[in-house]
Amino acid sequence: MAVTTDTSLVDTTGNGAEACCSPLTVDILDAHDAGQLAARFKAIADPVRLQILSRLAAAPNGVCVCDFVDDLDRSQPTISHHLKVLGDAGLVTREQRGKWAWSHIESAELETLADFLTPR
Amino acid sequence: MAVTTDTSLVDTTGNGAEACCSPLTVDILDAHDAGQLAARFKAIADPVRLQILSRLAAAPNGVCVCDFVDDLDRSQPTISHHLKVLGDAGLVTREQRGKWAWSHIESAELETLADFLTPR
DNA sequence: TCTATGTATCGATGGATGTCAATATGATCA
């Protein structure tokens, strides 16, 4: 299985997440690109994380982590775990305000996923 | 956790898959809708299935199952499993041609997922 | 009907993942 050098991978966030790939209807995915994409879709493919994203998308100034624990009926470690998954995928960033941590959505990263699914 | 009657769920395919939900930036997801969406994103969030979708998107007349076994370096039962997952999610349909089974992509279903991630 | 071939299903297995209790870390304030 030949894996060629891939110039379509561009890190737009600087935090390790990589933009990938051409829209579904343009190029055929190789195994490497498929793995990159799948990792980011996996980050989205969880009910709790979708609810987190939904609340973040509705809050331009971010959301305090403590609010998720109240709203989503999950323990504090579980919320923290999900925020880490979203952060590692580059979909959410963290901001410290005093002793509270606020989360922000990275809309541009989500759009790259939407672009992949959108026909050209 | 109040789960209100959800009028945003519309079955557009007749095969059990349900359209869900308003775009990320419009409404806040409840637990039920989040589960529906997560199930469909889970179907996408696998490297092999992304490669299957990619190849189907590039083939208007469909793809023979046998070709996937050759191309994707997976056993025949594994390919069959992935096609079933995609079919259950309403993203792929099946057509029998003689003793061969051909798969077709359901672009409209994929677009509903893209719409969810696309800001309005 | 028998055989060959393509596909689906079953059962088992190893690894990934969501969850929480316990604990550690970090920040604020007295």
Next chain:
DNA sequence: TGATCATATTGACATCCATCGATACATAGA
């Protein structure tokens, strides 16, 4: 510095999932 509160990390556990070998089912042709 010590107490308190918010968040992160660790460890354990149960469940889910991708994978494949074996086998069943289905279709076509002899």
